[in-house]
Amino acid sequence: MRNGPKLANIPKNDVVNIILIVNALVWYLCFFSFLKNNLGFTGNNLVVIFGINLLATVLSAIMSTKIIQKIENRSKFIVYWIAAGMLISLLPFLTDSSFLSDLTFIIPNVVGPSLPRLFIPTGVSLYLASFISGTVGLYCGFGFPVLAGHYSATTKSTNRAKISGLIIFFTSISFIPVILFAQNPASTAIVLTIWKLVGLLAILLLKPSEVKINKEEPVSYKSILKTRSIILYLIPWLMFSIVNNFALPTLNIGFDNELIITMTILENFLAGLFAVLFGVAADYFGRKRLLFLGFTMLGLGYATLGLFPSSMNGLFFYTLVDGIAWGTFTTLFLLTIWGDIADKRDSEKFFLIGFLPYMFSTFLQVLFGQFIADSAINLTSIFFFISLFLFIAVTPLYLAPETLSEKDKRDSDLQIYLDKAQKKLKKKQ
Numbered sequence: 001m002r003n004g005p006k007l008a009n010i011p012k013n014d015v016v017n018i019i020l021i022v023n024a025l026v027w028y029l030c031f032f033s034f035l036k037n038n039l040g041f042t043g044n045n046l047v048v049i050f051g052i053n054l055l056a057t058v059l060s061a062i063m064s065t066k067i068i069q070k071i072e073n074r075s076k077f078i079v080y081w082i083a084a085g086m087l088i089s090l091l092p093f094l095t096d097s098s099f100l101s102d103l104t105f106i107i108p109n110v111v112g113p114s115l116p117r118l119f120i121p122t123g124v125s126l127y128l129a130s131f132i133s134g135t136v137g138l139y140c141g142f143g144f145p146v147l148a149g150h151y152s153a154t155t156k157s158t159n160r161a162k163i164s165g166l167i168i169f170f171t172s173i174s175f176i177p178v179i180l181f182a183q184n185p186a187s188t189a190i191v192l193t194i195w196k197l198v199g200l201l202a203i204l205l206l207k208p209s210e211v212k213i214n215k216e217e218p219v220s221y222k223s224i225l226k227t228r229s230i231i232l233y234l235i236p237w238l239m240f241s242i243v244n245n246f247a248l249p250t251l252n253i254g255f256d257n258e259l260i261i262t263m264t265i266l267e268n269f270l271a272g273l274f275a276v277l278f279g280v281a282a283d284y285f286g287r288k289r290l291l292f293l294g295f296t297m298l299g300l301g302y303a304t305l306g307l308f309p310s311s312m313n314g315l316f317f318y319t320l321v322d323g324i325a326w327g328t329f330t331t332l333f334l335l336t337i338w339g340d341i342a343d344k345r346d347s348e349k350f351f352l353i354g355f356l357p358y359m360f361s362t363f364l365q366v367l368f369g370q371f372i373a374d375s376a377i378n379l380t381s382i383f384f385f386i387s388l389f390l391f392i393a394v395t396p397l398y399l400a401p402e403t404l405s406e407k408d409k410r411d412s413d414l415q416i417y418l419d420k421a422q423k424k425l426k427k428k429q
Contacts, residue, residue: 165279270323
């Protein structure tokens with residue numbers, strides 16, 4: 001029987017990848033939380049703020065995938081990108097009332113009384129919030145595809161899901177303490193700057209090896225979207241992302257808000273734990289089987305909520321299976337499958353397409369979440385509909401090819417056999 005990949009003896013490149021991607025994901029999630037919860041905007045204003053963020057992210061990501069073809073070294077690009085992130089991290093200071101009042105006092109005295117009042121900040125306006133949101137979007141879009149491309153180029157397909165699982169695990173356990181320290185604009189700016197500094201030190205001190213960018217086989221977005229396997233994996237990922245983001249406002253109707261927050265924290269921990277377990281399993285059994293299991297369990301979870309819409313037992317079961325599903329799907333859909341499909345080609349564009357369902361569904365939650373919550377009357381019908389929708393979403397997976405090839409599995413078997421043989425030889429010697 002083939003032994004699965006082990007968690008020990010992780011190569012230096014994989015350690016760097018884990019640190020850098022966890023650093024980027026936690027930073028983004030904390031900034032997203034700051035924009036959503038700390039500025040006091042709701043309704044249409046929040047839609048404007050995150051609409052600008054989404055547009056800026058997508059446009060800069062597309063530009064990034066084109067610019068990277070003119071760059072020789074991804075690692076150097078990532079160093080400059082992280083350093084720029086330390087400056088971006090200071091933007092929350094602009095929304096701090098004490099900082100703004102000090103600035104209002106200092107600017108006229110330094111520059112002179114003739115300075116127009118228009119240029120003296122007096123509070124957090126929608127324009128300022130939109131500027132910060134757009135800047136963060138431009139920054140994230142510009143760097144995320146390159147970071148993902150570096151990750152794909154420096155990991156083996158037989159090892160990638162395991163490393164992806166570890167990334168999701170460390171992201172889930174790092175996000176909560178970071179967000180707890182970021183309680184106001186000033187502390188958010190300080191925490192995010194220090195967090196970026198950790199990522200910068202990691203790449204400078206560990207110095208990961210570089211894989212040259214493949215400029216001989218450029219791929220277009222059109223050719224990627226014509227790839228059968230991309231579409232067959234993209235559809236269920238999109239359907240899950242939309243359904244899951246719309247489910248949270250509905251859950252707030254049947255259960256107390258504080259209970260939902262507690263369950264969300266528990267679910268994040270479960271997602272991280274099962275991401276590791278399912279990541280290891282995905283490198284052993286393949287990606288498709290784990291995705292089938294995730295969709296099936298999540299469908300059962302929503303069916304249980306449909307049968308017992310206000311039951312604590314139903315909520316606990318749903319939290320468990322949703323945590324399993326999130327751990328599985330983020331591991332495979334965000335960080336693994338697109339690198340598998342890209343194979344030896346540069347994967348920045350593949351990852352950008354793979355990120356789009358998550359980004360768009362998050363924005364749709366901001367846009368329609370409250371409307372859905374206000375319109376939801378029969379929770380039983382809604383949860384049963386979601387359950388049916390998820391079972392339908394599994395259909396394309398039946399037609400999708402397994403992205404972990406048999407050749408990769410055989411190579412992994414051979415490597416495991418050689419490692420065992422070397423260990424036995426060393427013991428005899």
